[in-house]
Amino acid sequence: MGIDLQNVEALAPDQASLKAASKLLKPQKWPLLGQNPAAGLIWGECQGSGANPYRVIADTDDLGYKCTCPSRKFPCKHSLALMWMYAEEEAAFISGDVPEWVTDWVGRRRKAAGAAESEKPPGPAKSLAAAQQDEPEAAPDPRKQARQKAQAEKRARDNLRAVRNGLDELEQWIADQLRLGLAGFLNEMTDRCRQIAARMIDAKAGGLAGRLDEMPARVLVLKPEERPDALISELGKLVLLARAWRLDPEDPDLKRTVTSSETRDAVLDDPETPRVNSVWEVLDERVVTRRDGLIAQSTWLLNLRPGPQRFALLLDFFPAATGRRGNSFTAGERFQGELAFYRAGAPLRALIADRRPVEEDDGPAVWPQPGPNGLLGSWQAALDHAPWTLATPVLLPDGRICRTPGGEIWWRAGDGSGVLPVLGDVPEIAFGTNFAATAGIWNGVRCDLLAATSADWGTITLHG
Amino acid sequence: MAEIEHSYERIKASWMTGSSAVRHAPDEWRDLVAVEAVESELRLVALVGQALQLALDPVPAQDLVAMTDVPRLAYPVLPDQARPRFRRLFEAARSDRWQESTLLRFVAARGYVAHPADWMPSPRDEDVPEVYLPWLGWQAAQDTGRMSEHEPVALTAENWDYFTPAERRAELSALRRSDPSAAGSLIEAKAPDLPAEQRLRLVELLAENLSAEDADFLKSLLADRSGKVKTLAAAFLARLGQGVDAGELETELAGFLKLGKKGLLSRKLKVSANKLKTDAQRRRRAELFEQVALQGLSRALNVSEGDFLEAWAFNDAQATASLCAMVAVTGSDACAHRFAGLLVENGLSGQVPVVAERLEPADRASLAAAIVGTTEADLTDAVLCAGDRLGELQGAEIMRSPAVQELGRAVEKFSAEESSAGRTRRENAVAIDLYALGLLADAPAASGLLREMTDAGLMAIDPKLEMLRFNESLPKREDPKR
Numbered sequence: 003m004g005i006d007l008q009n010v011e012a013l014a015p016d017q018a019s020l021k022a023a024s025k026l027l028k029p030q031k032w033p034l035l036g037q038n039p040a041a042g043l044i045w046g047e048c049q050g051s052g053a054n055p056y057r058v059i060a061d062t063d064d065l066g067y068k069c070t071c072p073s074r075k076f077p078c079k080h081s082l083a084l085m086w087m088y089a090e091e092e093a094a095f096i097s098g099d100v101p102e103w104v105t106d107w108v109g110r111r112r113k114a115a116g117a118a119e120s121e122k123p124p125g126p127a128k129s130l131a132a133a134q135q136d137e138p139e140a141a142p143d144p145r146k147q148a149r150q151k152a153q154a155e156k157r158a159r160d161n162l163r164a165v166r167n168g169l170d171e172l173e174q175w176i177a178d179q180l181r182l183g184l185a186g187f188l189n190e191m192t193d194r195c196r197q198i199a200a201r202m203i204d205a206k207a208g209g210l211a212g213r214l215d216e217m218p219a220r221v222l223v224l225k226p227e228e229r230p231d232a233l234i235s236e237l238g239k240l241v242l243l244a245r246a247w248r249l250d251p252e253d254p255d256l257k258r259t260v261t262s263s264e265t266r267d268a269v270l271d272d273p274e275t276p277r278v279n280s281v282w283e284v285l286d287e288r289v290v291t292r293r294d295g296l297i298a299q300s301t302w303l304l305n306l307r308p309g310p311q312r313f314a315l316l317l318d319f320f321p322a323a324t325g326r327r328g329n330s331f332t333a334g335e336r337f338q339g340e341l342a343f344y345r346a347g348a349p350l351r352a353l354i355a356d357r358r359p360v361e362e363d364d365g366p367a368v369w370p371q372p373g374p375n376g377l378l379g380s381w382q383a384a385l386d387h388a389p390w391t392l393a394t395p396v397l398l399p400d401g402r403i404c405r406t407p408g409g410e411i412w413w414r415a416g417d418g419s420g421v422l423p424v425l426g427d428v429p430e431i432a433f434g435t436n437f438a439a440t441a442g443i444w445n446g447v448r449c450d451l452l453a454a455t456s457a458d459w460g461t462i463t464l465h466g
Numbered sequence: 467m468a469e470i471e472h473s474y475e476r477i478k479a480s481w482m483t484g485s486s487a488v489r490h491a492p493d494e495w496r497d498l499v500a501v502e503a504v505e506s507e508l509r510l511v512a513l514v515g516q517a518l519q520l521a522l523d524p525v526p527a528q529d530l531v532a533m534t535d536v537p538r539l540a541y542p543v544l545p546d547q548a549r550p551r552f553r554r555l556f557e558a559a560r561s562d563r564w565q566e567s568t569l570l571r572f573v574a575a576r577g578y579v580a581h582p583a584d585w586m587p588s589p590r591d592e593d594v595p596e597v598y599l600p601w602l603g604w605q606a607a608q609d610t611g612r613m614s615e616h617e618p619v620a621l622t623a624e625n626w627d628y629f630t631p632a633e634r635r636a637e638l639s640a641l642r643r644s645d646p647s648a649a650g651s652l653i654e655a656k657a658p659d660l661p662a663e664q665r666l667r668l669v670e671l672l673a674e675n676l677s678a679e680d681a682d683f684l685k686s687l688l689a690d691r692s693g694k695v696k697t698l699a700a701a702f703l704a705r706l707g708q709g710v711d712a713g714e715l716e717t718e719l720a721g722f723l724k725l726g727k728k729g730l731l732s733r734k735l736k737v738s739a740n741k742l743k744t745d746a747q748r749r750r751r752a753e754l755f756e757q758v759a760l761q762g763l764s765r766a767l768n769v770s771e772g773d774f775l776e777a778w779a780f781n782d783a784q785a786t787a788s789l790c791a792m793v794a795v796t797g798s799d800a801c802a803h804r805f806a807g808l809l810v811e812n813g814l815s816g817q818v819p820v821v822a823e824r825l826e827p828a829d830r831a832s833l834a835a836a837i838v839g840t841t842e843a844d845l846t847d848a849v850l851c852a853g854d855r856l857g858e859l860q861g862a863e864i865m866r867s868p869a870v871q872e873l874g875r876a877v878e879k880f881s882a883e884e885s886s887a888g889r890t891r892r893e894n895a896v897a898i899d900l901y902a903l904g905l906l907a908d909a910p911a912a913s914g915l916l917r918e919m920t921d922a923g924l925m926a927i928d929p930k931l932e933m934l935r936f937n938e939s940l941p942k943r944e945d946p947k948r
Contacts, residue, residue: 040920041925041926041927042925100927102550108925109929109932176508176511177504177507177508180487180511181484181507182484183481183482183484184481184484185482186484230478230481230482231518234481234511234518235515235516236515237511238511238514238515239515239516242515242516381519385516385519385520402532404531404532405530406527407528408527408528410527410528420523421526423524429583429586430582430586430608431582434533434534434536434604435536446518458535458538459543459581460546
């Protein structure tokens with residue numbers, strides 16, 4: 003059948019989708035565009051508003067399509083944009099082998115779904131030409147602008163006051179829990195945290211609300227005898243966070259933790275944003291459904307070149323109601339790219355600013371050696387910068403994963419210099435080899451292992 | 467540090483019960499928390515929280531036990547580029563033990579093993595290719611607390627308990643091939659102490675090089691506590707020509723068959739199944755086939771076993787299936803081999819896997835090739851027949867197969883069809899055959915088949931071709947241990 007502009011127009015669910023797709027036609031939005039004419043497939047990765055790119059596929063024969071974005075429109079703007087670009091400039095799509103994630107989709111899809119879509123009765127008239135027309139901007143009205151600015155400033159002041167009051171309330175709540183007894187609190191933790199989280203939402207402290215909502219999950223996963231210690235640490239960090247915010251409410255890291263995160267554009271446009279260009283290896287991807295109905299998608303990256311930024315975290319949130327989303331990366335995958343880090347004392351969360359496949363010219367890229375500051379040097383450094391930090395990635399030196407006769411899992415340093423308890427399970431192979439380096443997320447109590455390298459078996463994902 | 471730890475226990479105890487903990491603060495924190503009541507508790511919780519995160523070293527409550535290294539196997543692990551496809555195929559096969567095992571046998575036949583991060587056998591797996599036995603030993607060591615694998619020593623009655631059931635089977639199987647008498651003696655000595663299911667699995671090993679020397683032990687098993695063991699012993703004795711005398715039953719079964727002659731000139735012997743009128747008759751005949759040995763039935767018909775099978779008329783599908791099972795259980799090796807050939811010649815390849823278990827690996831491979839060459843062959847039957855000899859069929863053998871030619875036509879046909887339930891059904895049938903071909907073909911033949919199928923209309927990355935692509939990407943290593 004082939005893809006032409008008429009097909010794109012016909013497939014679009016409405017004119018708004020075409021308009022949105024037209025804004026994605028810039029090549030810089032697409033770090034990857036590929037095609038395999040023999041298979042009749044095109045694919046691409048579109049950098050959307052999140053940290054993880056959306057993966058988009060289309061079948062040029064029957065106009066089937068798939069995108070990992072959470073949109074409820076079918077096709078979404080990314081699928082439309084991919085097909086639109088292909089219809090206009092096929093040469094921009096590099097011919098090559100079909101990537102594994104595309105093969106996966108082909109294996110799962112029901113053939114002819116796209117064809118059926120194209121046969122649906124025509125809706126309201128849609129036009130590619132109209133979608134590309136810039137809407138005329140109204141002439142600026144100085145009085146209106148001044149009014150808007152004043153309103154925004156008032157809103158900011160109100161929000162600041164609301165957060166300040168909210169933090170007062172939080173501290174009082176913490177004192178109440180100590181006064182009423184933590185034994186009782188542990189029994190009613192979920193309900194009490196839910197209530198204070200709701201109060202923090204009212205106080206415009208959304209970041210803090212999410213943290214409080216997830217606190218029971220972090221504490222109750224531990225053994226009963228460990229819970230009081232974990233709870234005391236959590237409460238202590240909340241006190242420190244509240245105090246730090248009062249001292250400097252404009253600090254980007256504190257603002258992000260207490261209220262809300264910057265937008266992608268704000269991070270990319272900020273001249274002070276730290277940027278690191280390197281070869282990155284995907285250690286693992288974690289998808290967790292939160293109590294507030296959001297799904298958190300975390301992709302952990304390891305920098306394979308020397309530099310200050312050893313790890314990066316691509317973090318996205320999307321509503322659980324939109325269903326499971328396809329993975330953006332495969333564990334072990336590598337790419338060359340520039341990451342823009344959210345500003346922080348110890349930067350970790352990042353966005354992909356630019357990305358391309360690793361080429362031979364990029365030279366060998368290997369796992370770095372763990373730092374000289376002891377097992378948990380990076381954890382101590384993170385707490386020095388931000389003592390309210392909940393977890394930080396660590397790169398452990400030569401070591402081995404062991405078990406106690408009771409079945410608890412621990413990581414043990416090869417030279418016997420330290421041990422760390424492991425969170426969750428690991429695959430069987432992990433017990434039967436020595437690891438030259440192991441990457442994990444340390445939360446002060448347990449290490450959630452991500453991946454490790456072994457001379458015998460290469461890099462192994464350790465998510466059990 | 468010790469003071470903080472000591473103080474902390476008292477601070478925690480106070481907070482757990484809801485009393486003030488400030489009085490328990492260590493001396494160095496006293497000034498920091500000497501403020502009004504609420505503020506002092508908040509400061510103390512902030513300080514204690516940080517101390518807990520930084521100052522206290524985690525210590526396991528019990529000693530840590532490290533396993534030995536996962537042993538390297540005789541074959542190398544799959545090349546990195548083949549692993550994603552293996553993972554996909556294995557994931558698709560996960561719900562079906564036979565499919566899992568067949569994929570693993572295919573990989574082993576090519577001279578590779580799965581990467582242990584992609585698959586490791588479970589300690590209960592007994593039917594994995596032998597090359598994985600060291601991993602089973604490693605797993606069992608972990609489960610039983612035997613923290614290292616045993617030295618590579620031969621199995622004896624003395625070190626018996628040091629081996630896992632799967633290891634014992636492998637050792638005994640090898641011993642049975644090299645020294646049948648020694649293996650028989652060991653089985654005889656140890657079987658009585660094992661649970662029924664393990665006893666059965668052990669006695670099954672006597673099938674290899676079964677001889678009159680085993681007869682006394684087999685006769686003793688006719689009084690075994692387990693019905694399954696008794697039945698197996700009786701079947702083995704029947705294969706040795708020492709079956710239980712079931713005179714009346716043999717005569718009754720012979721009555722369900724008719725001896726005649728075929729051919730105008732040669733007047734060859736012909737044995738056909740009588741036409742039956744009722745289900746009760748059919749049930750009775752099936753029961754008798756299960757209870758009577760091939761030797762006994764031949765005796766009742768007054769013909770040799772070989773002549774009886776050659777004369778079988780294949781005129782009743784149910785009777786043929788019953789005879790097939792009878793030959794598999796009680797027939798001699800020669801009879802099993804001949805009857806398998808007769809089944810293929812008569813277009814009944816679906817029955818061949820029943821007797822294929824009795825054949826030598828080389829015979830199984832030829833039989834699989836023969837099945838592929840028949841009209842309307844079910845290619846999955848060929849896989850069942852091939853046993854461990856997978857991925858060996860050459861292009862010429864495959865391409866002249868009527869079933870493969872029909873497959874190309876079927877692909878052309880449904881590729882041109884609109885989506886429908888019929889098309890889905892036909893596509894699924896093609897997918898099963900292509901998967902089977904992916905297991906049977908050698909790598910060059912797999913490449914040829916991929917070309918044929920894409921020419922016929924399948925997309926190069928169609929998941930139906932996944933097994934063939936895996937096959938093509940995995941040329942046989944020169945020196946796989948056999």
